Each structure stands twice: as C-alpha cells, then as structure tokens.
Amino acid sequence: MVLLFSLPVLAENERQIDVDNLVTTQHKTTILGQTIKYSASIGTQPVWDEEGNAVATLHYTYYQRSDVQDISRRPLVISFNGGPGSASVWMHVAYTGPRILNIDDEGYPLQPYGVKSNPYSILDVADIVYVNPVNTGFSRVLKDKEGKLLAKDKQKEMFFGINADIKYLAEWLNTFVTRNNRWLSPKYLIGESYGTTRVSGLALALQESQWMYLNGVILVSPTEIGIKREGPVEVANRLPYFAATAWYHKKLAPEFQAMTLEQFLPQVEAFTMSTLLPALTKGGFIGAEEKQQVIQQMARYAGISSKAIMQNNMDVSLDFFWKELLRDEGKTIGRLDSRYLGIDKKEAGVEVDYFPELTSWLHSFTPAINYYLREELNYKTDIKYNMFGSVHPWDNSNDNTGENLRQAMAENPYLKVLIQSGYYDGACNYFDAKYSMWQLDPSGKMQDRLDFKTYESGHMMYLRHADLKQSNDDLREFIKAATPAEGQPAIYKH
Numbered sequence: 486m487v488l489l490f491s492l493p494v495l496a497e498n499e500r501q502i503d504v505d506n507l508v509t510t511q512h513k514t515t516i517l518g519q520t521i522k523y524s525a526s527i528g529t530q531p532v533w534d535e536e537g538n539a540v541a542t543l544h545y546t547y548y549q550r551s552d553v554q555d556i557s558r559r560p561l562v563i564s565f566n567g568g569p570g571s572a573s574v575w576m577h578v579a580y581t582g583p584r585i586l587n588i589d590d591e592g593y594p595l596q597p598y599g600v601k602s603n604p605y606s607i608l609d610v611a612d613i614v615y616v617n618p619v620n621t622g623f624s625r626v627l628k629d630k631e632g633k634l635l636a637k638d639k640q641k642e643m644f645f646g647i648n649a650d651i652k653y654l655a656e657w658l659n660t661f662v663t664r665n666n667r668w669l670s671p672k673y674l675i676g677e678s679y680g681t682t683r684v685s686g687l688a689l690a691l692q693e694s695q696w697m698y699l700n701g702v703i704l705v706s707p708t709e710i711g712i713k714r715e716g717p718v719e720v721a722n723r724l725p726y727f728a729a730t731a732w733y734h735k736k737l738a739p740e741f742q743a744m745t746l747e748q749f750l751p752q753v754e755a756f757t758m759s760t761l762l763p764a765l766t767k768g769g770f771i772g773a774e775e776k777q778q779v780i781q782q783m784a785r786y787a788g789i790s791s792k793a794i795m796q797n798n799m800d801v802s803l804d805f806f807w808k809e810l811l812r813d814e815g816k817t818i819g820r821l822d823s824r825y826l827g828i829d830k831k832e833a834g835v836e837v838d839y840f841p842e843l844t845s846w847l848h849s850f851t852p853a854i855n856y857y858l859r860e861e862l863n864y865k866t867d868i869k870y871n872m873f874g875s876v877h878p879w880d881n882s883n884d885n886t887g888e889n890l891r892q893a894m895a896e897n898p899y900l901k902v903l904i905q906s907g908y909y910d911g912a913c914n915y916f917d918a919k920y921s922m923w924q925l926d927p928s929g930k931m932q933d934r935l936d937f938k939t940y941e942s943g944h945m946m947y948l949r950h951a952d953l954k955q956s957n958d959d960l961r962e963f964i965k966a967a968t969p970a971e972g973q974p975a976i977y978k979h
Contacts, residue, residue: 500867500868501625501627501628501868502529502542502544502623502624502625502866502868503529503542503866504529504531504539504542504627505528505529505530505531505539505542506528506529507526507527507528508526508527508528508862508863508864509524509525509526509527510524510525510861510862510863511523511524511525511551512524512525512583514583514584514602514603514606514608515602515604516583516603516604516605516606516608516609517604517605517609519609521550521552521583521608521609522550522551522552523548523549523550523551523583523608524548524549524551525546525547525548525583525862526546526547526548526549527544527545527546527547527858527862527864528544528545528864529542529543529544529545529623529624530542530543530545530657530660530661530664531543531627532619532653532656532657533656534643538629539627540626540627540635540643541619541624541625541626541627541643541644541653542624542625542627543616543617543618543619543624543657544617544622544623544624545573545614545615545616545617545661546577546614546615546858546862547612547613547614547615547665548582548583548608548612548613548614549612550608550609550612556612556666556667556669556670557669557670558670558671558968558971559611559612559670559671560610560611560612560670560671560672560673560700560964560968561611561612561613561614561662561667561670561671561672561673562581562607562611562612562613562614562673562674562675562964563613563614563616563658563672563673563674563675564576564577564581564613564614564615564616564675564676565616565618565654565674565675565676565677565680565683565684566676566677566678566679566680567676567677567678567679567680567681567682567683567708568621568678568679568873568874568876569618569645569650569679569683569876569879570620570621570873570874570875570876570877570879571621571678571679571872571873571874572617572621572622572854572870572871572872572873572874573615573616573617573621573622574622574850574854574870574872575677575846575850575945576615576675576677576705576947577615577854578600578850578853578854578857579850579945579947579948579953580945580947580953580956580957581603581606581607581608581613581675581957581960582603582606582608582613582615583602583603583606583608584600584601584602584603584857584861585600585601585602585603585606585953586599586600586601586849586850586853586948587599587600587601587849587853588849588948590949590950590951591824591948591949591950592822592845592942592945592948592949592950593845594845594846594848594849595849598848598849598852598853598856599852599853599856599857600853600856600857600861603953605953605954605957605958606957607957607960607961607964609961610961610964610965611673611964612667612670614661616654616657616658616661618644618650618654618683618876619640619644619645619653619874619876620644620871620874620875620876621871621873621874621876622870622871622874623866623868623870623871624874625868626640626644641878641880644876645876645877645878645879645880646879646880646881646882647682647686647879647880647881647882647883647884647886648686648880648883649880650683650686651683651686651687651690651886652690652694654683654687655687655690655691655694655695656694656695658687658691658695658697659695659697662697668697671700671964671967671968671969672697672698672699672700673699673700673701673702673703673964673967674687674688674699674701674702674703675702675703675705675960676702676703676704676705677705677706677944677945678705678706678707678708678912678913678944679708680705681704681705681706681707681708681710682708682710682711682884682886683886684702684703684704685702685704685710685711685886685887685889685890686885686886686889686890688702688889688890688893688894688900689889689890689892689893689896690889692893692896692897698897698899698900698975699893699897699899699900700899700900700901700967700968700969701900701901701902701903701963701964701967702890702893702900702901702902702903703902703903703904703905703960703963704902704903704904704905704918705905705906705946706905706906706907706910706912706913706918706944706945706946707904707906707913707918707921708913709887709917709921710884710886710887710890710921711884711885711886711887711888712887712920712921712924712925714917714920714921716765717762717765717766718762718920720765720799720800720801721757721758721761721762721765722757722914722916722917722920723801723803723806723914723916724753724756724757724761724783724786724787724916725750725753725754725757725914725915725916726908726909726910726911726914726915726916727786727787727788727789727801727806728749728750728753728786728787728788729746729750729908729909729915730788730806730810730818730823730908730909730911731786731787731788731789731810732746732749732788733823733824733908733909733941734788734810734811734818734823736788736789736810736811737785737786737788738785741785741786746908746941750908753786754916756782756786757916760779760782761779761783761799764776764779764799765799765800769798776799779799780794780795780799783799783801787801787806788810789801789806789809789810793805793809802835803820803911804835804836804837805835805836806911807819807820807823807836807837807911808829808834808835808836808837811826812832815828815832816828817829817837817838817841818837818841819840819841819842819843819911819943820837820840820842820843820911820912821840821842821843821910821911821912821943821944821945822842822907822909822910822942822943822944822945822948823909823910823911823943824842824909824942824943825841825842825845825943826841827839827840827841842943842944846945846948847872850872851872854870854872855870858870887921887924887925890902890925891925891926891931894926894931894934895931897975898975898976898977899967899969899975900934901934901935901936901963901966901967902925902934902935902936903936903937903938903959903960903963904918904919904922904935904936904937904938905938905939905940905946905956905959906918906919906937906938906939906940906946907939907940907941907942907943907944907945907946907952908939908940908941908942908943909941909942909943910943910944910946911943912944913944915939918937919937922935922937936963938956938959940952940955940956
C-alpha cells in the first residue's frame with residue numbers, strides 16, 4: 486500500500502524537491518529469527534525561519550514497527566551521519582536499517598549492486614528515522630517567493646556551521662516528533678563521525694530549547710567533540726591505532742602476532758600513557774638514551790622502522806604511516822579503514838594518492854541508495870541524491886559539543902552514552918575516542934553512564950559481517966538498558 490501526500494512548490498518544468506511530502510509503504514522482514522512488519526515513510530519536512538517561511542526542506546526516512554499498540558513505550562532512534570556534508574546513507578543501508586548493501590563478509594562491494602535484508606537491524610526494539618541535513622541526500626535550500634535562493638553568507642549563517650546545524654535541526658526534530666506523536670517515546674540520538682559532534686550538541690539543545698529529554702546518545706567513530714587533543718597528546722594517541730593496523734597486516738614480531746588484539750593493545754596503551762607521552766613532552770631536551778629506547782619500542786609496536794620514527798622526531802603523521810607501512814610491498818592503506826589497500830603512482834613520498842576505502846564504499850552505496858529509495862520505497866524524484874553535499878566553508882568555531890553532552894547528562898539522570906569505535910579507523914581513531922570519554926566528565930561521577938565498545942574493523946565497523954551483528958547487538962542492549970522500567974524516576978540519590 487502506498488500513501489502519498491504532497492504540497493508541491495514547483496514552477497513548470499523546474500527540477501526542485503517538494504517542500505512537504507510523504508510516501509508510505511508496508512514491508513516485513515526477519516530480525517534475529519523473528520518476523521517483523523513495519524512501515525517505511527519517506528519524504529520531506531520544512532525548515533522554517535523565525536518569520537515562519539520555509540527556507541529549506543529536509544529529506545528523511547522513518548521506519549516504524551507496525552504491530553506495536555502503545556508507542557509511548559516504543560524507543561525512537563534518530564540517526565545522523567557526518568561529513569559535515571554527508572547524507573544519512575551509511576548507517577541507513579549498512580548498519581541499523583532493515584535493508585543493507587549487497588557486500589561480502591568483509592565489506593567489499595559485490596555486483597550486482599543492491600540491497601538485501603538485514604537480519605540484525607535494531608528495528609525489532611526501536612523505530613528509526615534517518616535525517617539528511619541541508620544539501621545532503623535530497624535535502625535542499627528553498628527559493629523564496631521571488632524565486633531566489635538565500636545569499637551564500639545567509640545560508641552559512643543558518644545551516645553550515647557547528648552551532649547553526651544544531652539549532653535548526655533541534656527545531657526540525659521538534660516538528661517531526663510532534664507530527665508523528667512521539668513525545669512520550671524514549672528517544673535516542675545516534676551519530677557517526679561528524680554526526681557525533683552534531684548529536685552531542687543536540688543532546689543539550691533539545692533539552693534547553695525544545696524541552697525534549699533523551700534516554701541515550703550513541704557516538705559511532707566519534708570526532709573530538711570539542712575536547713582538544715593537541716601537542717604531545719595528539720601525537721601519542723596515534724600509536725595504539727598504528728599498532729592495531731600493523732598487527733592486522735602482520736608487520737609485527739611473532740610474539741605480538743601470536744596475541745589477539747584484546748591481549749596486545751592494552752600493553753600498547755599502557756606504553757603510550759606511561760612512557761611515550763612523558764617522553765614527547767620533553768621535546769628536543771629528551772636524553773639521547775631515553776629517546777632511542779622509546780623510538781625502538783615505538784617501532785616494535787607500529788611496524789615501521791626506528792629510522793623512519795627518528796627522522797620524524799617521534800611525531801609520525803597519519804599521512805606518512807598510511808604511505809609507509811606497506812611501502813616495501815608497493816601498497817598503501819586506507820584512512821577510514823586501514824584494512825583496505827591502494828596503489829599509488831609512486832612508492833616514494835609521504836602522502837597517499839587516494840583513499841581506497843572511500844572509493845570502495847562509494848562503489849556499492851551510491852547505486853544501492855538510489856535504487857532502494859526510488860524503487861523499493863517508491864520515492865520518485867529527479868533531484869540528485871547527494872552522497873556529499875555543498876556545505877563548505879563550514880563554521881567550526883565555538884565547538885563546545887562535548888561540554889554540551891556532559892551538561893545534558895548532568896541535567897538528565899536518565900541520559901546514558903554509548904561509544905562505538907573500530908580499531909582500524911585512522912580518521913577517528915579508537916584511542917582518541919577513549920581519551921575523549923575519559924575527559925568528558927572530569928568529576929568521574931557519571932562514568933557508570935558511559936559505555937565503550939570496540940570492533941576489529943574501521944570507521945564503519947558494521948560493514949564487516951561479524952561486527953554488523955555484534956554492533957547491533959550492543960545497540961540493542963544499550964537501548965534496553967537505557968529505557969527505564971515503568972515508574973523508575975529520573976533522580977540522583979543520596
């Protein structure tokens with residue numbers, strides 16, 4: 486069954502998205518052996534300015550289980566990807582949604598392209614809405630009554646910056662929750678990469694400007710969320726990621742290769758915090774003997790030569806590591822997932838020519854999402870689906886999103902946080918994420934409400950089949966644990 490509501494604003498023969506429309510289709514799938522019936526509602530909802538004029542419209546896809554009688558107890562998960570400028574496509578058709586990419590068990594593209602059922606989707610325990618911010622997916626800035634777009638500087642002020650993004654999305658979510666009668670539902674935000682900056686800021690904005698309180702925030706492959714990692718901390722925090730990657734590519738001594746990552750990485754982390762970081766703080770005044778000992782141990786863990794580390798004064802950049810680790814094999818490694826291999830024009834140099842993981846992912850995601858939305862969910866439009874949209878220059882100033890998340894947790898005793906990271910993610914590495922978690926609440930009084938999970942894959946850990954199952958299981962358990970029992974008050978006890 487298809488239900489279509491539309492308020493068109495199209496001039497004749499003009500290619501433009503409808504301001505406010507909705508297409509709903511009915512489906513069923515099997516999740517963890519259980520048959521689940523659900524509706525998929527896909528459409529657009531306006532962004533209004535302070536005068537009540539529609540200035541943009543956001544495209545979204547909303548999945549709702551059909552056999553739930555009381556949605557007041559049914560969790561709602563609100564999902565964002567990152568960039569900034571990325572569509573909410575990655576987690577939609579590869580992680581939590583009911584349909585996922587046709588890929589192999591390690592996440593590499595397969596033809597024919599397309600989608601298949603996701604047997605681990607969290608739709609059994611929660612409804613999900615995937616939101617595309619302005620200029621991503623089918624979301625667009627709208628023309629005014631005179632047929633003109635907002636000036637570029639006005640667009641930036643309204644949409645394209647850390648705090649502007651949070652402000653308009655909080656307003657938009659208020660409307661979505663109201664339209665869909667979800668005010669009573671337990672609510673969760675999930676963001677990936679830059680999306681973690683977005684949802685960390687939204688946690689407080691929703692509380693303070695929309696009076697909407699959350700049960701949980703999930704940070705997938707988080708950014709720094711305004712928690713600075715500069716100088717020696719930034720340099721030292723790379724080593725555990727280097728070590729995990731070198732272990733995967735079998736570049737370590739037999740004693741390390743014989744260990745599991747869970748056995749091996751704690752000693753690397755301990756060395757990083759207890760030895761490497763203090764050594765780096767000494768800069769050029771470190772003693773020659775100490776420097777040599779530290780470099781030799783770094784080389785053993787990172788899988789590259791002590792000479793290369795010495796030449797970089799122990800500050801081995803990510804770009805150099807991606808080029809250096811497999812240089813003798815004529816290969817480079819991926820940025821977002823260092824399991825992926827690339828081939829550069831020259832083996833020499835200190836930077837890779839391209840990121841092989843991203844080209845691999847665009848291989849499969851782009852045809853899949855275009856087919857899926859138009860053919861399976863029946864959303865017909867000539868508007869191009871922007872995998873990455875025009876949002877730059879992005880205003881990164883005044884990033885207090887980590888502090889905003891801490892404040893939201895302090896104000897809301899219900900609110901819990903889950904962090905998910907892949908060991909092989911070089912863009913948002915897992916040890917940086919762990920460091921941010923440690924620094925999020927300096928008082929330590931809320932550490933029992935922070936949970937951390939790691940996976941043997943990269944930025945999009947769910948592409949690996951084993952981690953697709955485990956990461957969704959972790960989400961499912963988090964949602965259940967963060968949804969309080971009936972009658973349980975939000976209160977701090979003496």
